[in-house]
Amino acid sequence: MFEGRPDRDAEVVFLGRSNVGKSTLMRELTGHDFTTGRKPGVTRSPNHFDWAPESFMFTDLPGFGFMKGVPESQREQIKTDVVRYVESNADDILAGVLVVDGKSVIDIIDRHSGPDEVPHDVEMFYFLDDIDVPAIVAVNKMDKVDDRDERLDDLCDRLGLYPPWQQWQETIAPISAKRGSIGPLKEALRTHFHDAKRDDLLKFVS
Template structure:
């Protein structure tokens, strides 16, 4: 697998994170819900690409029909490329994520990020939660436990720190936790290849 997929609502810090990961300047912005072809970037040092799949998380103001077609596009892309995808990184705003998830949880509604988490799992793509903007979070452990809980990951969050939950502050370049988690998956894949 040589691809890392990155998703998240707008404003969670995807472009900032991508810039830190790749050393390239770019903008993941653009209109909410407008799907573009996945972009590929070299991850400095390591030999794989990072694809940014905009449009999944933030689709308010987008018509239902268009919304469904965006979702279908993304699902197709992931299905076709699942074998090549090392991890599916879901970028969250550490300060806002729980409120947003809870606001969108209801009888007929599953928040997009949760949906996507399970989609990754179903496709055999290890999901990774990059919890960004940790510099704005005071009650760090409590907040990370809440986030873990929303994704069905039994607290304490530290149990998931090796392979799933990576608290980061992209803006200050502190993304080591995410790099460690990605490396963890890379290494366990290499071990599997040797079997």
């Protein structure tokens, strides 16, 4: 179980598979460089970036799913820890940002969909919904995607949201973190902060 969570009463958590660009996105949002390893699965415990006066923090949770060279038992443990962390702190979490790779997410979801299998990304999306944490899907690396609208519509379809994706702008945020293009995510976060009556936090996503 993850230890040492700062005592903050408002939090945004970032979840996602390894190598989808969560750390780059955190750097873009906070201006703070998080040490990321060259290997997937290097982030094994949460990275918190917090502000004491506002009692607020962004938390980058360890990547889940397949990681080369990481035994399955360890991968399962990481996922369990991530789920437990979000569950135990759900009352303080204003939004859960599920970061996916826009280029490969549809293929990954389809490859892992079967009668007895729910793909991790879809499972996490429903899990956030179940515990009443507003979910935002940050669809990263969109600069590498040609059929943008079609890809985003397909993603909505896989998540059980009716296309077109444009009607889900507080949930689906196409971004390119490496290029600093994260406006749709900030916009979605502003909506959720406002809904939670936390306009004092809007400056962190302006």
